Amino acid sequence: MSFWGFLASVVPADLLTGLLTTGKYLFSRKATIQYPEQRKEPADRFRGMFGYSLERCNVCRGCEKACPIGIIHIESHWEEYEIEGKKRKKQVIDRYDIDVKRCMFCNLCAEACPTEAIWLTTKTYEAAAYERNQALYFDKDKLMRWEGVRAYPGVKPPAEGGLPFFRLGGEEEEEEDH
Amino acid sequence: MNELLWTYVGWPLVKILVILLALVLLAAYLSWFERKLLAYMQIRLGPNRVGPKGWLQPIADALKLFVKEDLTPTFAEKFVFLLGPVLIIVPALAVFSVIPFGPSPNLFVTDVNIGVLFVLAVSSIGVYGIILGGWASNNKFSLMGGLRSAAQMISYEVPMGFAVVTVLVMAKSLSLVRIVEAQKEAGVWFVFPGFVAFFIYFVCGVAETNRNPFDLPEAESELVAGYHTEYSGMKFAFYFLAEYANMVVVSSMATVMFLGGWLRPFPNVAALAFLDVIPPLGWFLLKVAFFLFAYIWFRGTFPRYRFDQLMRLGWKVLLPVSLANLLVVAYFVSLPGGKL
Amino acid sequence: MAELEATVLAGEEMEVSFGPQHPATHGVLRLQLKVDGEKIVDAKPIIGYLHRGTEKLFERETYPQCIPHTDRMDYTAAATNNQGFVGAVEKLMGITIPPRAAYIRMILAELQRIASHIIWLATHALDIGAVTPFFYTFEEREKILDLFEEYCGARLTLNTMRIGGVPWDLPEGWTGRCRKFVEELPKKIEDWERLLTNNRIWKARTVGVGVIDAEKAIAWGLTGPPLRGSGVQWDIRKVFPYDRYDEVEFDIPIGKNGDTYDRYLVRMEEMRQSVRIIRQCLDRLPDGPVMAWVPKVIRPPKGEVYFSVEGPKGELGYYIVSDGGVTPYRVRVRPPCFVNLQALPELVKGHLVADVVAVIGTLDIVLGEIDR
Numbered sequence: 106m107s108f109w110g111f112l113a114s115v116v117p118a119d120l121l122t123g124l125l126t127t128g129k130y131l132f133s134r135k136a137t138i139q140y141p142e143q144r145k146e147p148a149d150r151f152r153g154m155f156g157y158s159l160e161r162c163n164v165c166r167g168c169e170k171a172c173p174i175g176i177i178h179i180e181s182h183w184e185e186y187e188i189e190g191k192k193r194k195k196q197v198i199d200r201y202d203i204d205v206k207r208c209m210f211c212n213l214c215a216e217a218c219p220t221e222a223i224w225l226t227t228k229t230y231e232a233a234a235y236e237r238n239q240a241l242y243f244d245k246d247k248l249m250r251w252e253g254v255r256a257y258p259g260v261k262p263p264a265e266g267g268l269p270f271f272r273l274g275g276e277e278e279e280e281e282d283h
Numbered sequence: 284m285n286e287l288l289w290t291y292v293g294w295p296l297v298k299i300l301v302i303l304l305a306l307v308l309l310a311a312y313l314s315w316f317e318r319k320l321l322a323y324m325q326i327r328l329g330p331n332r333v334g335p336k337g338w339l340q341p342i343a344d345a346l347k348l349f350v351k352e353d354l355t356p357t358f359a360e361k362f363v364f365l366l367g368p369v370l371i372i373v374p375a376l377a378v379f380s381v382i383p384f385g386p387s388p389n390l391f392v393t394d395v396n397i398g399v400l401f402v403l404a405v406s407s408i409g410v411y412g413i414i415l416g417g418w419a420s421n422n423k424f425s426l427m428g429g430l431r432s433a434a435q436m437i438s439y440e441v442p443m444g445f446a447v448v449t450v451l452v453m454a455k456s457l458s459l460v461r462i463v464e465a466q467k468e469a470g471v472w473f474v475f476p477g478f479v480a481f482f483i484y485f486v487c488g489v490a491e492t493n494r495n496p497f498d499l500p501e502a503e504s505e506l507v508a509g510y511h512t513e514y515s516g517m518k519f520a521f522y523f524l525a526e527y528a529n530m531v532v533v534s535s536m537a538t539v540m541f542l543g544g545w546l547r548p549f550p551n552v553a554a555l556a557f558l559d560v561i562p563p564l565g566w567f568l569l570k571v572a573f574f575l576f577a578y579i580w581f582r583g584t585f586p587r588y589r590f591d592q593l594m595r596l597g598w599k600v601l602l603p604v605s606l607a608n609l610l611v612v613a614y615f616v617s618l619p620g621g622k623l
Numbered sequence: 624m625a626e627l628e629a630t631v632l633a634g635e636e637m638e639v640s641f642g643p644q645h646p647a648t649h650g651v652l653r654l655q656l657k658v659d660g661e662k663i664v665d666a667k668p669i670i671g672y673l674h675r676g677t678e679k680l681f682e683r684e685t686y687p688q689c690i691p692h693t694d695r696m697d698y699t700a701a702a703t704n705n706q707g708f709v710g711a712v713e714k715l716m717g718i719t720i721p722p723r724a725a726y727i728r729m730i731l732a733e734l735q736r737i738a739s740h741i742i743w744l745a746t747h748a749l750d751i752g753a754v755t756p757f758f759y760t761f762e763e764r765e766k767i768l769d770l771f772e773e774y775c776g777a778r779l780t781l782n783t784m785r786i787g788g789v790p791w792d793l794p795e796g797w798t799g800r801c802r803k804f805v806e807e808l809p810k811k812i813e814d815w816e817r818l819l820t821n822n823r824i825w826k827a828r829t830v831g832v833g834v835i836d837a838e839k840a841i842a843w844g845l846t847g848p849p850l851r852g853s854g855v856q857w858d859i860r861k862v863f864p865y866d867r868y869d870e871v872e873f874d875i876p877i878g879k880n881g882d883t884y885d886r887y888l889v890r891m892e893e894m895r896q897s898v899r900i901i902r903q904c905l906d907r908l909p910d911g912p913v914m915a916w917v918p919k920v921i922r923p924p925k926g927e928v929y930f931s932v933e934g935p936k937g938e939l940g941y942y943i944v945s946d947g948g949v950t951p952y953r954v955r956v957r958p959p960c961f962v963n964l965q966a967l968p969e970l971v972k973g974h975l976v977a978d979v980v981a982v983i984g985t986l987d988i989v990l991g992e993i994d995r
Contacts, residue, residue, distance in 0.1 A: 119821040120585070126817045127324045127584045127755055136762045137328040148769070150776035150794065173688035211691035211782045212775075216790060226776065325758035423639050427661065427976070495752060496824050505977050507646060586824045587752025589977045590661055 146228070152210045153229040155203055157248035161222035164196040168214035168223050176204040177214060203248060205232065206241035295393075302379055310527035311341035317579045324583040345520065353516040356421055363419035368514070368521035371412025374405045375528040382535045383460045385545045385563040398459035399447055402536060403440070406491075409525065410436040413493075416522070417510035428509030431499045431590055436491055438597040443487035445605035449480035449612050450540045463544035470549070474541040476615075479608040481541040483601055485574070488533035490597070492526060494578055496585035497593060534574035535567075542570045636664055641979065643672045649746060649983060650990030654967075661975045666968045670961075673994040681954040686712050686786060686921040689951070694780035696956065697992040699742045702728075702735035702771075703934040705784040710865055711930035711941040712786045715923040724788035724913045725866040730801065730904045731774070731783055732866075732932070733897040737808070738767045739935035739987075740890050740897075747887070747984035748819060751828050756815050763811050766804050773797055787917035802905050805898045812894055820891070829884035833970035833982040836881055843966040847937025847959050849986060852889045853881030859933035871903040883985040890987075922949055936960050936987050956995060960988040 138145055147153065169177045180200035186193055215224050234240030243251070315330065315337070322329025330337040355364055381398040395401050410433060417429020451457060453473055454465035466472055474481045490497040499505075506512070511522045538544055545563030561569070588596065639656045642648035651672035657665040677696060681689045693708045694701040706728055713720065720728075741764040748756040768778040773794055775783040783789065819825045835843070840853040850857055858875045860868040876892035878885025925947040931940030937959025946952040963986045970982045 114823075117823070119823050123584045123818045123822055124580060126814055127580065130326055130755075130759065131320075131324045133326060135323070135328050136326045136758075136765070139328070148773040148776065148794075150774070150791070151772055152776035171688070173684055173691055209691055209780065210777065211694075211780075212777075212790075213687065213691065213782075321754075325755050326762060327758060423637060431661075498752070499977075505980050583755050584818065585753060586748065586819070586822065586828055587977075588824055589828055590975060592827050 147230060149228075150226060151228055151230070152212050152225040153227050154225070154232055154251070155205065155208075155243065155248055156224045156227045157201065157203075157245060158222045159198065159201075159245060159249060161220045162198060162201070163220055163222070164198055165219060167217035167219065171213040171217035173211060173213065174207055174209065176207045178202040178204075198245065201245035201248065203243045204241075205243050206237045299380070303376060306376060306379055306528060306531065307524065309531060310524050311345060313527045313530065313575060314344070314523070315341045316575070317582075320576070320579045321583050324580075348516055348520040348523075351516040353518065354513070356513050358421045359513065360419040360421070363415050364513075365518075367412050367416025367419060368518045368525075369412070370415060371409045371525040372521040372528075374408040374412075375525040375532065378402050378405050378532045379528075379535075381459055382532070383463060383539065383544060384535075384567050386463075394458055394460045396461075397457045399451065399457045399462070399540075402459075402532070403444065403447065406529070406532060407436070407440060409529065412522075412525070413510050416514065420510075420513035422513050424506045424508075425510050425512045428499075428506045428512070431506075432493060432510060434590075435493070435497065435499060435593060435597075438594060439487040439490040439497075439601070442483050442597065442601035442605040443491065445602070445609050446480040446484035446487065447540065449477050449605075449609050452609070452613050452616050453477060459539050459544075462540055463546060466543040467546055472541060472543040472546070472548075477541065477608075477612060479604065480612070481537070483605045483608070484541065485533075485537055485577075486601065487597075488537060489578065489581065490593070492529045492533055492578075494526075494530065495582040496587050498582075498587060499590055499593060530575060530578055531571065534571045534578070537574055538567060538570040542573075544570075639976075649988055652964075652983070652988065652990055652993075654979065654983075656976070656979065658976060661977075663971050663974055663976065663979060666971050666979065668964055668967055670964070670990070670993050673990045675995065677995040678954055678956060681951055683950060685949045686923070686951065689954070690784065690786075691780065691782045694782055695991060696958065696995055697739075697934065697936065697939070697960070697989045698779060699989055700735050700739040700935045701779065701781040702731040702783055703739075703932055703939060705781065706732050706866075707930065707932040707934070707939045707941050709784045709786050710932060711928050711943050712921070712923060714930045715926060715928040715943060715945060716786070716917075716921070718787050718915050718917060720788045720866075720915050721912045722867065722909045723792075723911045724915070726904050726908050727789050727793060727913060728784060729866050729868065729871070730901055730908075731771075731781075731789075733900045733904070734767050734770060734801075735781075736897045736935045737894050738764050740894050741767075743890060743935075743984070743987040744815065744887075747981075747987075750980045750984045751825065753818065753825070756818055759811070759815055759818075763808060770797070770801055770804065773800070785914065786921055788912070788914035790914070792913050798905050798908065801901065805901045805905075808898055809895060812891065816891060820888075826884065828977075828981055829887060829985075830882055831880075832883045832974060832978050833985055834880060834882045835966060835970060839969070840881060840966075843969065844962045845937070845966055846962065847934065847987075848886050848889045848893065849937070849963050849966070851875065852878035852886035854879055859931055859938055863931070865930075865932060868900075870907070871900050873900050883981055886985045920949060922947060931957065934959055936989070936992075937963060956992075958992040958995065960986070960990075961993045964988050964993055 164179065164181050166179055169175075169179050178200060179198065179202075181196045181198050183194050184197045186195065210225060212225055215221075215226075218224075232241065318340070319329040319337070330340040333339045333343045355361060378401075380393055381395050381401050383394065413432040413436075414429045417425040417427075417432065420426070450462060450473055453469075453476065454462040456462060456465065462473075489495075493499070499509075511519055514522060545567045547561070547566055637658050639658055641654035641656050643651040643653040648654065653669040653672065655667040655669060656663055675695070677692055680692055684692065690705055690708060693704040697704055741760045745757040745760045745764075748754075771781055771783070772778050774797060775781050775791065777783075835845070835849070835853055837853045837855050840850050840855060845853075846857070854877050856875050856877050859865070860873075861875060873896045876889045876896065878889050923943075923945040925945055927942070927944045929940055929942045931938050933939075938957065939959055940957035942955040942957065943951050944953040967982060967986060970986075971979050974982070
């Protein structure tokens with residue numbers, strides 16, 4: 106062993122640098138976010154809970170087909186209606202259920218939707234429930250009106266040529282323009 | 284008659300009770316202090332929910348451990364399993380009977396003239412608690428932890444002993460109070476003449492208390508929880524408490540032997556007399572706190588040694604160095620005019 | 624004397640079941656250890672506790688639906704998993720992705736490599752007893768995850784690549800934040816290294832532990848840092864460049880002795896190289912679309928394809944057999960961890976129990992990928 110090697114083995118410089126590093130961090134800013142009081146705002150694209158717009162949905166079933174685990178259940182029937190004297194047919198949704206407890210939030214349904222009727226960008230991540238079979242099974246009413254649901258961020262209002270506006274919780278104008 | 288009763292039974296009992304209570308509380312709060320400090324080193328906040336700033340966390344922990352189910356594994360050796368925690372907590376607390384917290388006789392339970400021996404002897408009983416607990420659990424990881432602990436504690440006791448002998452040579456007494464007084468007479472803490480011994484003592488002390496970087500008996504990434512894997516509830520709490528009490532023991536011993544116990548720095552320099560505003564007990568606690576801080580700092584920084592490396596360090600490095608150091612110190616002390 | 628040793632001193636062998644619920648086995652790996660005292664006589668990895676039948680699952684999912692399932696194999700490196708799968712399908716269909724998409728993929732993959740190496744460093748150090756690096760490293764990983772979240776909306780299971788490109792363009796200001804992060808990271812890496820690299824305890828625990836020489840490493844089929852730690856210069860990004868890796872400059876760090884310490888150094892340097900790649904990608908990021916034209920329903924032609932990427936853990940390959948339908952006929956994954964884990968008994972034999980932990984850490988295994 107050389108002299109310097111011996112000296113290096115006696116003087117614990119390596120250990121001291123380690124101690125100094127932890128000592129430095131002792132006085133540094135802390136990274137903890139005190140969760141229930143402080144919350145981190147998710148990014149705009151954050152894939153959280155579902156939002157759904159019955160008005161925009163044209164029942165193409167693209168989301169149902171796109172879902173890798175098949176948790177979207179859609180049932181519909183055809184209804185005839187008259188517009189300007191012509192008979193038309195349209196599909197009316199009876200059931201639009203998402204079994205959220207099994208969802209892996211992959212966003213494929215939202216990407217498959219041509220009318221942006223389903224989206225995950227609601228910035229919600231607190232989806233925990235005491236009883237998941239009931240609380241995390243969303244039918245179409247619940248999908249539109251669960252607490253904290255947000256409108257699709259990128260949609261223009263109808264006045265500017267966008268798709269029909271999504272109504273938050275809208276009790277008042279329920280039966281208008283379908 | 285009443286006075287006699289008070290002097291020989293009442294007062295010692297009160298002192299013992301106070302010290303015991305203070306000690307248990309200190310150990311509990313040491314765990315809080317450790318968690319908090321470690322958290323701050325790790326850019327976290329640590330416990331801050333129970334009580335203001337988390338001050339009641341140790342109480343909550345103790346309560347939790349009290350009400351936890353006390354499990355005994357089916358195939359455990361029941362009696363020995365019970366004996367383990369007792370064997371570790373009793374010596375850890377008993378040691379404090381001889382440690383002088385301050386100069387007045389009211390601040391220590393008793394001054395035995397073989398105090399150092401008493402501390403070494405009693406604290407080494409604690410290893411039985413670990414071995415027996417590890418063995419009685421009937422768990423392979425516990426057994427390995429117990430075996431590691433036995434080997435580790437026994438091999439580190441030897442260099443530790445030599446480091447202590449170095450101090451004894453300098454102080455020419457086995458009484459802990461005398462050791463402090465000797466430092467006062469010499470006018471210098473023994474850490475300066477006995478730096479090597481101090482270093483060895485503290486390293487061995489860390490190893491004796493199974494703390495990082497020598498925490499192999501309870502190395503959680505290897506042995507799950509080591510010797511106390513199967514313990515729960517109060518029995519686990521005893522192991523836990525004993526570990527912290529042992530840390531306080533080692534720190535107090537280091538303080539008494541090397542940092543001049545309750546003395547202020549440079550006790551004979553009159554210019555520093557203003558330092559006396561801190562009472563002797565305060566100085567003592569400050570120094571102990573310094574060691575405890577070092578303990579936690581080590582834990583926050585270092586990886587863990589491997590078993591064979593630990594043994595090699597103990598036998599091949601610390602033992603020869605401590606022996607050589609003892610010889611050198613003894614030579615200087617025996618020189619004419621060697622005051623130390 | 625030898626006889627005495629054989630009869631009296633040789634202790635009984637003890638069998639220890641190390642895992643699947645053990646703090647150091649990185650998931651649900653079970654090791655059946657035969658130990659003589661603390662010395663390992665034999666080690667047998669037992670896997671399958673996390674088997675979810677991913678390969679079988681691929682057979683009933685359409686190609687785009689397979690992508691989220693790849694996230695869940697090596698869950699510490701979802702982006703590179705995506706990259707391998709979509710790359711394989713693109714190769715089969717003959718799709719060339721737009722340059723911007725390729726660059727975005729490279730940035731994501733390199734960020735993911737850093738994130739994965741951070742998890743490795745954190746858990747490896749934790750296993751060897753150093754708790755603190757865990758928190759320092761995870762703070763940086765959190766920043767990477769924030770970048771991911773901003774880009775694709777998820778933090779762990781990203782599902783961030785599609786056949787034909789990437790589904791989104793970068794959000795506004797993302798490149799600036801990414802650049803800020805990669806400028807700051809090397810300083811942080813230095814801090815972590817100050818805690819470990821020269822530390823005598825760290826060295827004592829890693830130097831000479833789990834040694835495998837180059838020849839043996841190749842024979843065992845090791846890839847990634849375990850192979851490069853033995854001194855073999857092999858990196859899919861260099862030898863079979865995919866995306867636009869041929870346009871960026873980077874070095875392949877290699878070790879000398881093939882021990883745990885060298886693998887540690889290799890990975891630390893790889894993080895720096897990843898930073899270098901990301902910087903170049905951000906500098907050169909071209910404009911343009913992020914998706915190539917792909918049919919709405921993806922039906923690759925009949926045939927077979929093997930495509931591999933350099934994942935953080937080694938060569939991650941996808942072998943896809945297509946019968947011309949919307950779902951793959953068979954997908955076989957070549958998981959780097961599974962192959963690297965094979966060498967574990969070889970690496971730990973003769974070492975101590977504590978070294979098993981170090982070796983598991985140095986192989987950087989993820990059970991999600993091993994069991995699939």
